[in-house]
Amino acid sequence: MQRHDTIKTDQLFGLSFRDGANFNCWRGYQAIYGIQNDSLFLVAIISCGELKNGKFNRSQSIDKISSIFGRRFENGKVFIDWFDGNISFPLSNKVLRCDGIFNTTFEKEKVLLISKGLLTKIEEVSNYVDSRNGIDRRDKEKIPDIIFKELKKKWKNQKEFDCSDKYVVTIDSNGYISEVKMRYSEQEIEKYYEMTEYKFCIDKLFKALRALKFDVIRDKGQPVSEDIYLEIWIDDNGKLENWTR
Structure with a gap:
């Protein structure tokens, strides 16, 4: 059992690191991203749990982002041109695998393929394949x-x-x-x-x-x-x- 009184509460982006955060927000902050004109942008950095009903303190978010990224922060956002990878969104509520912290894989997902911050492809995928004579391993x-x-x-x-x-x-x-x-x-x-x-x-x-x-x-x-x-x-x-x- 993890003792909460031994967890460090260092500061990151001016926010408390691991200070009472659950596994979904263990860094103590949340980053909000958006895709505009096929480009990936960081649009906000907020305190954990601050986002309610789609609202947050935008002025505090702007101060945090501008202090970190400086001139990269333009028109209220930062172009994430260093990111290469995939971003996925569930298309069903059937969970195949979950590590409890970082990654959850759903049976059906929409996957965005990103290269140097640019959206290159959108796919709808099935993450479970029934093989001929294969043993079921959903569970x-x-x-x-x-x-x-x-x-x-x-x-x-x-x-x-x-x-x-x-x-x-x-x-x-x-x-x-x-x-x-x-x-x-x-x-x-x-x-x-x-x-x-x-x-x-x-x-x-x-x-x-x-x-x-x-x-x-x-x-x-x-x-x-x-x-x-x-x-x-x-x-x-x-x-x-x-x-x-």
Whole structure:
């Protein structure tokens, strides 16, 4: 549990950084952008939660922007000519993935492609692709159970090594299992594991799971990979248990 009395409250743009802000406004300020004539502009910097009914203190916003950007601030806005990337807006209320802080991916979105501050393309995309014979992965919380079920089906009781441990299983951008690794840093693995044992367990899990085929997840229309946490325990009798939480 995070202790609020230990969070720093530094100043940024004259506003309190992290001072009581929730995850949607953890910097303590909000920036408002607009697109005019296919160009991306910063039009306001406001205090967190200040924007109500579409209104905010415009004079204070102007003072903040002009003090930061100086001559770049013209006609009440700043041209964001250094920005390259995509901006998306939901077209449905179905959330595919959410990290709880920075990124939320909706099943259907409108994506604006920006290059050096200029709007180059607008697309309506579907971020979920049903693959032929693919396993449904809309609900991420169910995927560890699906993976464990496949692993248990192919598991054979071998006494070489005990592979009880925490793993990360990667589903690649095409929906296939592309990698299995232990959930530790390389330094921890080198320090605490024999490489023969480590390689045996990784290869054993990968061979058991590599035939799985999932549907494809996209982010802003682009296929992405995804890491799934899996923890297994092997009893003395060889029985495999799912300890994923």
